[in-house]
Amino acid sequence: MNARQLAFLALKQIDRQSAYTDVVLDRTLRQQKSLKPEDRGLFTELVYGIVRRQRSLDALIDQLGKKKARQQPPDLRLILQIGLYQLRYLDHIPPSAAVNTTVELAKTNSFKHLSGVVNGILRQYERLAQEGDPLKLPRDPIPRLGLLHSFPDWIIQLWWEEWGEEETEKLCIWFNKTPYLDLRINPLQTTREAVQEALNAQSLNVYALSGLPQGLRVEGKTGPIALLPGYGEGWWTVQDGSAQLVAHLLDPQPGEVVIDACAAPGGKTTHIAELMGDRGEIWACDRALKRLNHITGNQQRLKLHNIQTCGGDSRQFEQFIGKGDRVLLDAPCSGLGTLHRHPDIRWRQTPEKLAELVQLQRELLNHTATWVKPGGCLVYSTCTLNPQENEALVQDFLATHPQWHLQPPPPNFPVQNPAGWVKILPTKQDMDGFFMAKLVLEQ
Numbered sequence: 016m017n018a019r020q021l022a023f024l025a026l027k028q029i030d031r032q033s034a035y036t037d038v039v040l041d042r043t044l045r046q047q048k049s050l051k052p053e054d055r056g057l058f059t060e061l062v063y064g065i066v067r068r069q070r071s072l073d074a075l076i077d078q079l080g081k082k083k084a085r086q087q088p089p090d091l092r093l094i095l096q097i098g099l100y101q102l103r104y105l106d107h108i109p110p111s112a113a114v115n116t117t118v119e120l121a122k123t124n125s126f127k128h129l130s131g132v133v134n135g136i137l138r139q140y141e142r143l144a145q146e147g148d149p150l151k152l153p154r155d156p157i158p159r160l161g162l163l164h165s166f167p168d169w170i171i172q173l174w175w176e177e178w179g180e181e182e183t184e185k186l187c188i189w190f191n192k193t194p195y196l197d198l199r200i201n202p203l204q205t206t207r208e209a210v211q212e213a214l215n216a217q218s219l220n221v222y223a224l225s226g227l228p229q230g231l232r233v234e235g236k237t238g239p240i241a242l243l244p245g246y247g248e249g250w251w252t253v254q255d256g257s258a259q260l261v262a263h264l265l266d267p268q269p270g271e272v273v274i275d276a277c278a279a280p281g282g283k284t285t286h287i288a289e290l291m292g293d294r295g296e297i298w299a300c301d302r303a304l305k306r307l308n309h310i311t312g313n314q315q316r317l318k319l320h321n322i323q324t325c326g327g328d329s330r331q332f333e334q335f336i337g338k339g340d341r342v343l344l345d346a347p348c349s350g351l352g353t354l355h356r357h358p359d360i361r362w363r364q365t366p367e368k369l370a371e372l373v374q375l376q377r378e379l380l381n382h383t384a385t386w387v388k389p390g391g392c393l394v395y396s397t398c399t400l401n402p403q404e405n406e407a408l409v410q411d412f413l414a415t416h417p418q419w420h421l422q423p424p425p426p427n428f429p430v431q432n433p434a435g436w437v438k439i440l441p442t443k444q445d446m447d448g449f450f451m452a453k454l455v456l457e458q
């Protein structure tokens with residue numbers, strides 16, 4: 016099967032069955048083992064890109080077609096999106112190839128009678144593109160940015176209020192790029208230089224992430240992650256640079272008791288274990304039991320031994336009260352700092368869901384704070400760019416818990432903020448958007 020037909024089938028599952036983009040993508044690539052590397056690349060680009068750019072692509076269909084995108088037969092709308100995406104966003108595909116393959120796609124998927132319509136819309140796009148941008152934008156600046164960069168208006172509004180127009184547009188552009196692949200090397204098994212060398216030997220361009228002693232960034236197409244050198248040997252874990260900062264802020268020490276309240280699939284738990292030199296007691300809790308099992312697998316692969324798992328709702332666990340030297344609450348959040356990795360989040364999240372998340376985060380923070388020993392600490396972190404889930408929540412906690420205070424990161428920490436918490440803005444630090452705050456309980 017060719018890449019475009021596969022993309023069409025994958026997009027159908029995402030559209031109709033509300034399946035997660037990364038899940039459908041991984042499953043398809045696993046099933047299509049004989050797909051050539053360049054077809055894997057095109058397939059991945061089409062699926063991720065079209066999910067991301069849905070709003071702009073539909074606006075083009077609305078403007079160029081006789082029928083609006085929502086009134087088109089759903090499969091035809093996807094086919095038009097596949098064609099328009101290639102014309103608008105892919106430089107390496109000649110326009111004639113984009114048009115012809117899309118017309119073919121229509122014919123082989125029961126739209127022979129409408130192949131002329133497909134051809135007409137795509138050629139009209141091409142004609143208009145000679146004179147300027149065929150996408151007509153509204154005057155109102157919020158929907159203008161939303162339509163141009165394909166984000167819902169409420170996300171634009173949220174960022175605009177905090178950072179203004181220019182930064183919001185930069186964020187939109189950043190989140191529409193293909194994400195980097197960052198690795199965290201396991202210092203108990205290897206060195207950063209050894210991993211760098213092994214990956215260089217596969218013709219991959221790899222460089223060290225500054226300020227992150229275990230961090231590497233890999234450029235270019237890697238193919239399946241598990242086939243990269245050192246994966247099976249437990250030399251490294253895939254983890255974005257900003258996520259690596261969380262365990263450094265927690266700063267766990269060998270021999271301590273550390274409790275990770277929302278741990279699955281264990282990216283940060285295993286980092287904590289590495290920083291503790293695999294000495295001490297780590298409890299990894301999560302209510303997603305299947306995901307919690309991944310921690311056990313990861314622990315084995317990384318040759319770590321001191322992590323124990325505990326399945327269930329962390330708001331209910333009484334057994335940890337007063338036990339933790341350090342607690343990590345890497346809270347469930349709206350994920351607005353990872354929109355480039357999870358292109359469907361922008362369409363799945365709503366302001367109402369965000370409000371529900373804040374309530375859950377508050378309950379988790381209030382309860383897991385009771386797990387901390389006097390003199391101990393708790394790191395609260397999220398991968399979102401939404402003040403209600405971040406600084407507002409922490410400020411609220413501090414206002415109602417006078418025996419706690421905010422501890423700023425040490426001077427050598429790579430990201431600083433005068434307020435005392437850590438906020439990673441992708442456009443400044445070139446990493447996923449993140450928030451983290453270290454809270455300390457009085458002796």
Ligand SMILES: C[S@@+](CC[C@H](N)C(=O)[O-])C[C@H]1O[C@@H](n2cnc3c(N)ncnc32)[C@H](O)[C@@H]1O
Pocket residue numbers: 276277278279280281282283284300301302303306327328329330345346347348379
């Ligand atoms: C941001 S993810 C954690 C990622 C993880 N710390 C890592 O680095 O790999 C948030 C996790 O919170 C879990 N979660 C949500 N509500 C929970 C609750 N009430 N109790 C325990 N875990 C919960 C979710 O299942 C999810 O795995």
